[in-house]
Amino acid sequence: MKMFVAGEWVDKEKRTEVINPYDGSVIDTVPKADSDDVERALAAAVDGARVMRKLSGYERYQILQKASQLIGERLEDLAKLISREEGKTLAESRFEAQRSKETIELSAEEAKRIYGEVVPLDGSSHAGTKRLGFTLRVPCGVVVAITPFNFPLNLVAHKVSPALAAGNAVILKPASDTPLSAMTFVEILLEAGLPPLGISCLTGSGGDLGDLLAKDERVRKITFTGSRDVGERICRAAGIKRVTMELGSNSPLIVLDDADLEKVVKATVATGFSNAGQVCISTQRVIATKRVYADLIDSLKPKIEAITVGNPLDEATKMGPMIREADAKRVGEWIADAVNGGARLVAGGDRQRNLHQATLLADATPKMRVSCDELFGPAVAVTSADSLEEAIALANDSRYGLSAGIFTQDIDRAMQFAREVDAGSLHINWGPGWRADLMPYGGLKESGFGKEGPRYAMQEMTESKMVVIH
Numbered sequence: 001m002k003m004f005v006a007g008e009w010v011d012k013e014k015r016t017e018v019i020n021p022y023d024g025s026v027i028d029t030v031p032k033a034d035s036d037d038v039e040r041a042l043a044a045a046v047d048g049a050r051v052m053r054k055l056s057g058y059e060r061y062q063i064l065q066k067a068s069q070l071i072g073e074r075l076e077d078l079a080k081l082i083s084r085e086e087g088k089t090l091a092e093s094r095f096e097a098q099r100s101k102e103t104i105e106l107s108a109e110e111a112k113r114i115y116g117e118v119v120p121l122d123g124s125s126h127a128g129t130k131r132l133g134f135t136l137r138v139p140c141g142v143v144v145a146i147t148p149f150n151f152p153l154n155l156v157a158h159k160v161s162p163a164l165a166a167g168n169a170v171i172l173k174p175a176s177d178t179p180l181s182a183m184t185f186v187e188i189l190l191e192a193g194l195p196p197l198g199i200s201c202l203t204g205s206g207g208d209l210g211d212l213l214a215k216d217e218r219v220r221k222i223t224f225t226g227s228r229d230v231g232e233r234i235c236r237a238a239g240i241k242r243v244t245m246e247l248g249s250n251s252p253l254i255v256l257d258d259a260d261l262e263k264v265v266k267a268t269v270a271t272g273f274s275n276a277g278q279v280c281i282s283t284q285r286v287i288a289t290k291r292v293y294a295d296l297i298d299s300l301k302p303k304i305e306a307i308t309v310g311n312p313l314d315e316a317t318k319m320g321p322m323i324r325e326a327d328a329k330r331v332g333e334w335i336a337d338a339v340n341g342g343a344r345l346v347a348g349g350d351r352q353r354n355l356h357q358a359t360l361l362a363d364a365t366p367k368m369r370v371s372c373d374e375l376f377g378p379a380v381a382v383t384s385a386d387s388l389e390e391a392i393a394l395a396n397d398s399r400y401g402l403s404a405g406i407f408t409q410d411i412d413r414a415m416q417f418a419r420e421v422d423a424g425s426l427h428i429n430w431g432p433g434w435r436a437d438l439m440p441y442g443g444l445k446e447s448g449f450g451k452e453g454p455r456y457a458m459q460e461m462t463e464s465k466m467v468v469i470h
């Protein structure tokens with residue numbers, strides 16, 4: 001595919017291969033953008049921001065509504081593309097494509113609801129009664145959106161759609177592993193009537209392009225989803241700009257004595273292994289109280305062993321490959337470290353190329369990498385705790401705080417968890433790996449700051465002006 005810069009599809013001699021992670025075949029190639037392309041995209045985005053700002057909310061709604069409809073008509077093709085470039089199973093890709101349609105539709109609706117508020121100036125000691133004050137929400141202008149590989153369509157939709165709905169121009173830099181879904185989305189937006197200067201999509205290495213985009217003064221807002229360390233680098237380069245950071249995690253799931261174990265097993269399988277564990281809110285750590293600990297491990301073992309790994313395009317496959325062989329290898333190394341440190345390998349553990357088996361570790365301790373770092377792979381590590389208080393302390397023993405879950409029938413203990421665990425989302429009687437696209441979503445601590453979900457993202461992609469009529 002070509003990339004889309006400054007209103008035209010652009011080709012380059014230097015190109016990057018897009019690889020199918022399952023079989024290593026080359027699906028397509030994309031251009032490698034350089035600093036000239038970044039400059040052209042930035043200059044065009046400044047003009048594009050003027051064009052976008054002049055569209056009415058209803059016109060922006062119509063464009064996005066049409067794009068959502070087009071996605072809906074192409075769900076199956078998009079799902080196959082996601083599976084081929086990212087490696088998730090077809091069922092997971094269909095779900096992602098359907099969610100993307102909804103994310104764009106939600107953004108379209110929000111284009112009609114950008115409210116300011118009347119400020120009661122007469123409450124001030126010196127304003128009197130004859131002044132009227134109100135706020136206007138205006139677009140930021142140029143928004144840079146940098147996206148990760150693991151949801152190559154929906155996480156792009158979560159940034160681009162609210163930015164456009166709010167009247168901004170966007171420069172999109174998708175992950176180099178998965179640029180094709182993003183570029184197909186750009187095609188769809190243009191087909192839906194988006195002014196061509198409203199979006200540029202640069203393909204190429206984030207390491208080469210990232211600083212140029214992040215530090216440029218014409219950019220007013222950066223929205224980033226990806227790893228903690230890249231996020232920190234972007235923050236340092238950004239200077240005085242608005243920034244949203246959606247970073248990593250090692251999400252905990254607490255299981256108390258009164259939990260419904262059948263449901264816990266279902267939730268652990270569903271939220272620990274989807275997309276081969278490459279989900280930012282994947283259940284990575286299960287913290288179970290001692291009375292249920294052994295039963296839980298026994299119940300999890302056969303269910304995790306039943307997760308077949310294979311070709312994501314084969315409908316029978318339950319879990320696809322990891323994105324790169326190096327990542328699958330790293331997961332294997334962290335599991336081996338844990339076992340050497342005293343953890344028990346209960347299920348899985350083997351790997352062939354990018355295909356890592358679904359793995360269950362018992363007796364994990366907080367200092368093991370499988371507990372304290374972000375694994376981003378298909379393994380769940382179980383630790384025991386004596387009490388809810390100890391479980392909460394273990395859950396909070398992390399630099400991250402994106403999402404957490406608890407299983408209990410006791411509302412008081414559930415509320416103690418919700419109040420005391422430091423995470424952006426808290427799930428009672430399900431695992432941490434659950435999201436509806438309309439909810440406010442984002443982390444605490446080093447999992448980042450700012451919220452996504454179209455309505456909330458648009459708050460961050462608009463700015464407020466105060467108007468006073470004297």
Ligand code: NAP
Nearest residue numbers: 148149174175176205206207210226227230246247248280
């Ligand atoms: P990543 O390596 O951090 O890459 C994310 C994006 O940043 C890619 O587009 C990458 O481009 C770009 N990038 C790399 N270096 C850059 C730099 N110096 N400046 C600017 N951009 C740069 O992350 P990933 O491996 O794709 O995704 C996995 C991570 O994302 C995990 O940590 C996961 O938890 C996190 N994540 C978080 C959320 C959330 O909502 N909180 C959701 C999904 C994923 P290249 O591909 O060209 O290197």
